[in-house]
Amino acid sequence: MNTDLREICKDIRCDLMTSLGHLGVGHVGGCLSIVELLAVLYFKEMNIDPKNPKMAGRDRFICSKGHAGPAVYSTLANRGYFDKKELLTLNQGGTNLPSHCDMNRTIGIDMTTGSLGQGFSCSVGVALGSKVEKDGATIYALIGDGESQEGQIWEAAMFAAAKKLDNLIAFTDYNKMQIDGTTDEVNSIAPLAEKWAAFGWNVIEVEDGNDIEQVEEAVKHAKLGRGSGKPTMVILNTLKGCGVQWVVDLGTGNHNCPVTEEQAKAAVREIRGEE
């Protein structure tokens, strides 16, 4: 297994862009913004075995912002869960790689998500189950910033703290954009850190959620939360579209946008530093 996380991020981004380019459209921005987190979790921190994807007591990752499925699939393929060729079936009829995560279809996916807010509650249920089983697993969950406008997120936040689920580490992909505009324009979630702290969570803020070292450090720090009796929220200040300039330049237009094969190839060259 490759352990150079910077190189791994490049691989994940390249395979992601290739799969989206092959399809022609997708949730590009919010996939690119979470790549560093996925690399750190799947290639460094998580107790998982791609050869035994249902291993009992394994750590789990629940992508509550289910539309980032393509980024997770690219990560899983790079980690050896399935052949990279399968990435080209993304969203084709009959595929095992649907736009939103589906645990019944995709090897390595721990929860079916896509209806925003629900996956986070599911991750709380998983963390509760792990606590009851006393299997020592760490449950990781990722929510979107737009998703944080769902009331269910805060129901789950309240319950996780009340039940002292310190085996739960959640991340917010705080790229500050959603479909209809910036989160501040549409329905501000600020002050986010104060909200989570008020709900009884440990809070870690990462200045640059696309800086691999900062993410590594934050996850390491978050794991120390076990024993604190509190779940931990890591707020990742990210750039929507990170790694591909034309996607970044689209701004809020990059949530779900067309990607031509040419654009995907150019993106790969850009990510590899070839132009």
Place this chain on the structure above:
Amino acid sequence: MEMRAVYAECLAEMMEKDKHVCVLDADLAKASGTLNLYKRFPEQMFDCGVAEQNMASIAAGLASYGFKPWIESFTPFATRRICDQVAISIAYAKSNVKIVGTDPGISAELNGGTHMSMEDIGVLRSIPGMVIYEPVDEVQLRAAMPVLAAYEGPVYVRLFRKELPKVFGEGYKFDLFKADTLKEGKDLSIFVSGMLTADVVEAGKLLAAEGIDAEIINVHTIKPIDRETVIASARKTGTVLTVENHNVIGGLQSAVLEALAAEKIPVTAVGVEDRFGEVGKLPYLREAMGLTVENIVAHARKAVSLK
């Protein structure tokens, strides 16, 4: 014995045997009859507080971890309020979660229109893979609980929580997917679910005194409906009456009509006529909604006249 007491007893037996059986509440454990189980099974009982959406999705998370959760609330909050969580976290994700809605239809009585679900069967019936079961009495419920638990997948239990007259006797065998013929007859088929079953049995006696020989069938599982039994009975008698404590749109009548779509057999209904509930006690609500033995008899006569 109250239905909720039977239900809680059955849950306790299951939790005793299997530590993965668990129960989730949304601040209505007292109403569901399960509050006293919290002390006995502290690692299997979880109160989520007044947050039904969270409860449903947490249950799905627990199910993905190998647990066998039952979630409980009043019928409107276990169905229409959390429809998307039931559809996605539970049904679409193929989560083995049992959903228990108490106080169906007019049995919400003094809680009134806001708590009175006339549409819960309709809401859930349109979700793929959902099994919908409505118990008739404590004998059937006791027989059904282990069968529901053994069924891998989502089931909605429409639970009247207080006492109901016994319809079934000792030795009753429950088949989740088979309707129960309570009385054979030749003049009309009456299909009924839930709390009104005893009333239909009573109506059957009054009809017999008039010389009308009704076939009475308890359709305890509204989805998937036992098409074979429904079609065979309707063909035999040539006319049908459905009786339900639910909107006539979306519930038992609709399920029977769908089963009989290819048959040229008239179908008449006693049920809530596409209106919301209101506050009141059962005798008043039965009159207000037409869910009385007299109205069942009148509609049975009408059904026979349509042959």
